[in-house]
Structure formats: structure tokens, C-alpha cells
Amino acid sequence: MPNRKVVQPITLSVIKTACSNCNLQEICLPLGLTHEEVEKLDEMVSARRRLKRGEHLYRAGEAFSAIYAVRSGFFKTDVLLEDGREQVTGFQMTGELLGLDGISTEIHSCNSVALEDSEVCTIPFSHLEGLSREIQTLQHHFHKVMSREIVRDHGVMMLLGTMRAEERLAAFLLNLSQRFTARGYSPAEFYLRMTREEIGSYLGLKLETVSRAFSRFQEEGLIAVQQKHVRILNTPGLKRLMNHHTRE
């Protein structure tokens, strides 16, 4: 599946989104709100937007005005250096928020790209702040989401700063597994939506190194991989690999 060129202009669906009918309430912004409060959220979440695989949700440098909740699909965010080097800063799945990077300067500081055909809910940020001033639970939950992002980033820094290639990949697979589980999917079997190069960029490795690590895991019976299809065969083994520094 090659990256398609954008086939049609960005389609801003006018279909009203309704958090109150959404099956992602338990992992998305409405978490912990009463029924009445969720209905207030409904008014705020202005529209859904569909994106084709390869399409940008936003780009670094664009004005920030809203955050987005992934309704379906899969995204990556990345930052670019002038000389062309790319760092993938995260992969986002259903129920996760995108665009938090734009709040600080009101200009997006990274790119957000759909890795498969996807749909997001647009949440105008000024509305979110307004409603947060009314609904304490929403305010607190939003703060938790931002803080969770900071904690996640620290985890990635730990990974990039101290772990060896195979530890990094093990951590990555376990993290995906755990997030799929939270969404009701199999913890042990899933399709990767990103290329080896994107995984490598996220993990601070070259694609060849990622590929070799996959092969090694397979040889050792930890996983079964075929292209983008991954089956985890030995979760404890992967965990052990992640935490026990072989040297010293």
C-alpha cells in the first residue's frame, strides 16, 4: 500500500458528533463525567473529520485552535530537523488526544499523520477551557491526560537514553499490547500500522536494526512476526528482556 497522494480536499464532515453515544467514553475525554455533563460535551465537540491514510491532521507551523480525539484509526506524530532528520514522537490510537503540543505557543510544533483511514473528533480548545471552568471533573481529567503525556514522554526518554535495541523493541511491543488490551483487542495478536522505519524512528534505531531485532525475537520464540502481523508468544520473556540489563 503506497502512500496515496491526497485524492480529495480535506472533508470536514458536518455530522454532529455525540460523546453521549460514543463507545469510547471510558477511555476518552468524557471519562468520569455524569450523563448531564457528557451532554454538555456533545455541544462542544463540533465535528468529526475523516482522514485518508497518509493525510496530515495538522502540520508543524500551523495555527493551533483545537485538540482532536481519535475516534477510529491510527496516527503518528513526528518532528523534523532542518537537515531532514525525523523523530517520531508518538503513535496514537482510539480515544487518545492529539494536538496538545499546540497549546503552548498556539502553533503546532509537530506533524500528525494518519497511518490508516481514520476519524477524529474536533474539540475547539477555547470551548474545552470554558467547559473546564464549569465542570471540575472535566478539568481534572484533562489535566491528568496532559500529565500522562508528560510521564509517557519521560518513559520514552528513559528508553532512548538507556536501553539497548532489543530492550527498546520489547518495551514498544509490550506497550502496544497493553494499549490494545485496554481497547478490548487481543493482547497477543495485532497488526502494526507503521513501517519498520517509523518504529525505528520512534525507538532511535535504524530500520535494519528493528528488522533484525524482530527476527531475533522470532528465533528465540518470543514472538511470531510476518510483516506487519505480530503475535506475542512469551510476554514474561519480553518483560525480562526489557528490565534485566545483561552487562554489569
Place this chain on the structure above:
Amino acid sequence: MPNRKVVQPITLSVIKTACSNCNLQEICLPLGLTHEEVEKLDEMVSARRRLKRGEHLYRAGEAFSAIYAVRSGFFKTDVLLEDGREQVTGFQMTGELLGLDGISTEIHSCNSVALEDSEVCTIPFSHLEGLSREIQTLQHHFHKVMSREIVRDHGVMMLLGTMRAEERLAAFLLNLSQRFTARGYSPAEFYLRMTREEIGSYLGLKLETVSRAFSRFQEEGLIAVQQKHVRILNTPGLKRLMNHHTRE
């Protein structure tokens, strides 16, 4: 100066802090607030706390209840892996906030250590959320601060994921310089408050590599270093080193 053992119990000063008298208003939480609003902040910022060099402000695993603004001094935050590996996740100076990591789970996820004798203002988080619901400017500024932390973390991920040792050190020195400048200090001359090992941990390098990179910069006339004293002699040179990948 060896790390002193804690000589005396934690001293919770009862001296009332007053944002309205503080010369850090322009870079700290009160940014953009009216005089009346800053006085409301005064009531909230409950107390200052003094820390000796080497003392922990909080530790991973402890209950979270407040965030802290650095009033004077210098801090590092770090995360530890079970096997003892450490990653320094940041260095905080005057006017910067500490403790944002604790919001998500209400348990701190990292350690915060004073790298010199320091003083912080304690801001009970529930009070901050309360006042944020009243004062829109404060709410928005707080969101910006959290978002800025996320953007900063992405920058570190880029550094750890794609840069070579000397690029990392150059980026680090330029970042310090810029932050000292924002605080009215010399952009070109400063004392490092952290060891080579701590710099290395932050940059994903070993202390020997950091030391060698310092020596190399000195040979090339980019900086003058003696122990913890650094003078930047050629800022554009450092910037060039940071952005222009030598290979390909």
C-alpha cells in the same frame, strides 16, 4: 562538595510567600495576571520550602498533592529502572514548575533533587485547579506551561533519537544559555550545577563521552571550560554543529 547526608529534618518554612512581591512574576505562574489576580494567587501559595543541595523535593512513588515553583536554586528530575539505570529527564531553574508528573496518577513518577541549596514555593494542586476555574488567564497560562513541557520533551526525544554526541552537547549548552539569558544572566558564561555524569544521563551519553566532547569544543575554540565553569566563545559555531549533519 560531596553529597551531604540530610543533616536536619525537612524544614517547612512558615514564611508566607507572596507572588505579588516576587521578581519572578514574568517567568513564573503569575505571568499575565492583573494585580488583583496575583493577590489571589498569594493566598494559594501556601509556603516556601528550603532544600539543601542533594535533598529530594519528592520521590517517585510518593503521593502527589502540590506542584512547586523554583524560587531560587537548581533541580534535576530523574527516573529509575529496576536494574538501577537512571535517566535524568530535566533540569529546572528559577521560575520553572516541578511536579507536573504527579497529576496523572496522583503519585509522583520521578524524583526531584536539589542540585544546590534551593527554595521552592508550594502550590497545592487542588487550590490551583480551583483558582484556574475562576481566573481564565491563570487557567490558560497553566495549560501553556504543561504543553511547553510536552514540547520540550519532544525536543529531548529528537536529541536522544537522532543526534550524535557533540550535537547533543551543543544543543544542551545552547539551551542552558538561552534559559540563563531569559533570567537576566549572561548568555555566554555560567556555572554548571550538575556533574558530567548527570549531563551524560540527560543526553543519553556516558560521562567520559561528555568530557571528551567538552575537550573537543575547547580545542576548536567554541567554548572555554574549566570544571563546572563554561564560557561560550562561538555561539553560531555551536548552532552550526547542532543542525548540520556531517554525513550524507
Place this chain on the structure above:
DNA sequence: TGCACACGTTGACTTGGATCAAAGGGGCTC
């Protein structure tokens, strides 16, 4: 249906930074 072409795997070789080791310098502490 078949043919590109992007993606993935594997092998051979190189290299930047880690590791190991040893010696010098500064500033607390006694």
C-alpha cells in the same frame, strides 16, 4: 492479472561511543 514499487530481510563491514583503566585536581571535612 500482472507489474511496479515500497517495504522488509539478511549479510558484510565500519564506526561512534561504551568500557576499562589510570592518573590529576578541587574543595569539604576534620
Place this chain on the structure above:
DNA sequence: GAGCCCCTTTGATCCAAGTCAACGTGTGCA
């Protein structure tokens, strides 16, 4: 103000991951 300990520097060697290259493979479009 002497001594010690930690921090830093520098050198020699090693190795994990990067680089370069060539060959499979699957899938989306003509």
C-alpha cells in the same frame, strides 16, 4: 591546612548498532 574523596580528564580497546548493498515479498494500481 592536610588529607581524602569525588569529579574530571585522557588513553587504549571493544562492541552494538549504523552503513552499504543485494535480494525477497506483498499489495495496490493500471
